[in-house]
Amino acid sequence: MSARVEITLTVNGERVTRHVEARRHLIDFLRLDLGLTGSHAGCEHGVCGACTVRVDGEIVRGCLVVAASLDGAEVTTIEGLTDSGEAADLQEAFVARNAAQCGFCTPGMVMTAADILRHHPGATRAEIREHLSGNYCRCTGYQAIVDAVEQTLAARKEGAA
């Protein structure tokens, strides 16, 4: 349990080196070791999606990835996504549409929605609902979130045309 592993990785564009316990999962590494509290631990068994972050370009569950396995990886959290401005229009749409209530799911929801923007720019409303189905929200009826993603996709399409 006390075995420690040295890892060097890039988190939100910054190079970090830490000795981590072998059992430390990514979400605890981000929150406790790096102070990146934007990502949340909701269920710690990979169902709720509150800990969704990006590792090497793909979204993962921070609670199902062991930090020790991330030597050399590139990790982006909600803080990094925000700083980069990559999803600023999506975040503005969330605000305009009130697509967040308590907000505990929101960073994970935004990370997943940003993944739709990157990989599925032509997603239909039903496909948006399907893609967001790994992220649990207890407060909204999901409708405002789906609306915000749909509006962002449409606006980007219009901007590109």
Add this chain to the structure above:
Amino acid sequence: MNEMSPASIGLSRADLPNSYIGRSVPRPNVPKLVQGRAAYTDDVTLPRLAHAAFLRSPHAHARIVSVNAEAARRVPGVIRVFTGQDLAEVCDPWVATLDHLKGIKSAPQHPLPLERATWQGEAVVAVVADSRAAAEDGVAALDVTFEPLPAQTDMETARAPGAVVIHTQLGDNLVFTRTATSGDVDAAFAAAHKVVEATFVTARHTGVTLEPRSIIADFNRADGTLTVHHSTQAPHMMQGVFARQLRMREGDVRVICKDVGGSFGIKVHVYPDEVAVATMARILGRPVKFVADRFESFVSDIHARDHRIKGRIAVDAEGKILGFDIDDLTGIGPYSVYPRTSAVEGNQVVNLCGGPYDFSNYRCTTTVVLQNKTPTCQYRAVGHPIATAVTEGLVDLAAEALGMDPIDIRRRNLMRDDAYPCTSPAGMRFEGLSHHASLDKLLAMVPVARIRADQAEGRARGIYRGLGFASFIELTNPSPFMYGIGGARISAQDGCTVRMDPDGSVVALSGVTEQGQGTEAILAQIVAHGVGVPVERVKIVTGDTQTTPYGGGTWACRGAGIGGEAALQGAIALKAQILEVAGAMLQARPGTLDIVMGEVVDRASGTPRMPLGELGRIVYFRGDTLPRELQRELVQTRHFITKEFPFAFTNGIQASWVEVDTATGMVKLLEHWCVEDCGRVINPLLVDEQVRGGIVQGLGGALYEHCVYDAQGNLLTTTMADYLVPMSAEMPDMHVGHVETPTRESLLGAKGAGEAGTAGAPAALMNAINDALRPLGARVTEMPFTPARILRALGAI
């Protein structure tokens, strides 16, 4: 009630866009949420912070024979191990009863039990360490010997001979029973044209707040103060609880509640493990943090809605409802939960059944019993989904027996919109409801003819779709008649302090709290309107007992109606004070001045006279230039409590359109509608999505959610892969409409909106499923409506 009227202060739709009331202003809290900059309790760290983990009972009922902590204490990082006896030396037990619930009884509850564990998952021993991981290592090293005892799990046998009496000093397992009667039920049923009956089961489920229960308690021996960072709905109530249980003064306890990741009633109760954390901090003299993991949430957050209800309805040949006769039974776990008690849900069933209808003969009994399962207590829309499912299920059964359309029977029996004020057969007083206007509005939204044509066409092809309706009432803005009258120190009043700072900014401190509903957003709108400043100039402060006026917090849909009115009155008082000062400075009568968008103006012409920033500069830095005797308190506090009605009832109606796959038993939600009347709508954007969220929570309870126990009292659904919650793919698009019947108890006229969706959705869905199954002679009344239950109803399995 007040010289001012809603019209005189510009509170009407006609004043748009000059008023912030009724406008879809985006919530100022949302940018921090989407950027990951919120601050939940687990995000708080303190110097010397220690972490608690609990050993929880593996048995539903067991004697604690011995606790050997030798090995645990040797685990690296472990600071101390606490048993129930250790904590009982500094923390007093509590008993959750209320004087106005006649005959209610429960047993004393300690932070950790002294002799017996009475549900599987009850915290028994605590380990405090320098990290949560080390504390869990310590728990794993504990050697606790339990002697399993027979468990009483079935509520149906809780009072039968041979039942395990969970607390022998209580004599039996009966917590509370109450019967409400009105009219002559037996005669009405004997003379009825038709009597139909059914047994309904609402499944035990739980809130599943995405942020688990979280607390940090920090006792400072130097000044004798306890500071608690707590994810809670009711900071002032918890301040009192910690003070009383730990034998401290309220002034020495401060509760700070930052962002809260969902509550739904889950976070308004006193949890033994949280009191244990405060007690351990008191003993250790350093901060202790506890955040429940998901397993702990499922076994220790309150459960709810574990009811079996037998109901009968009597109707005449024209479809007039003659009476309801209802018998409700609920099991609440081994303790009534402090301080609201666990008898209120059953009591609400008695209060609310038949609520939307005009009828004369009523009998409803609730029986509340103990059992060895997780304690139950108030969860969003307390009792409403149960009462609505029973009432609306029976109304649909009566319509079927009479060959009447479900819309027609409701039109025939819903309380007339001009019948108010009036009192229901259950004794509830209604100030003003709008059942018929709501039904009209719903029928303007739901394409009933097209749906019925689609339904008929589908049936011909073996596709079974159904449309279901559910009218409902909802209890909001509770007065002291809810809890205070029974002796609970739960505040029904709330306060707001509104002040102007030197640059003209306005800060409002409120006793109600924010858990995502948008409380702070609507308070900002109300204060901006009341003072006359742009909404972005208003900052709202909530969730700190040291700075906010004493209040009850946010529960039972009181944030807008009670907290909002206090904010409005405080804002109006501040405006009057500002104009008093402005009048002296401008040598004008205050009555000839007004404040518009942050500027003092001439009321008649609208000519700008002075920006508030200039007035603030003079008042705060050059007070020497003002008349000596001039009052210049640019801070005003007002408190509000309802006085005329015990509760502000709201009403509404929902419709659900579903497809049932008769081969698999799966239910597909196609579309959902809700019209509700929460009085004055302050922010439609917020209300609509809150109603949708409530609907989804109701649909979840009716379709998926179930705390499943085995016969020995082991909870089998302790992960989110076992306890299913609604995700976006299964949920339909939902249409929300409003009728506005403002309460006349306040200037603002707002009632609650947060529970309407949850109150009506399960009943509308049940009626829709049964409408789909009707041609096949099948019917379901036991929630959740799982594929297995639907296939059993169809005789397929």
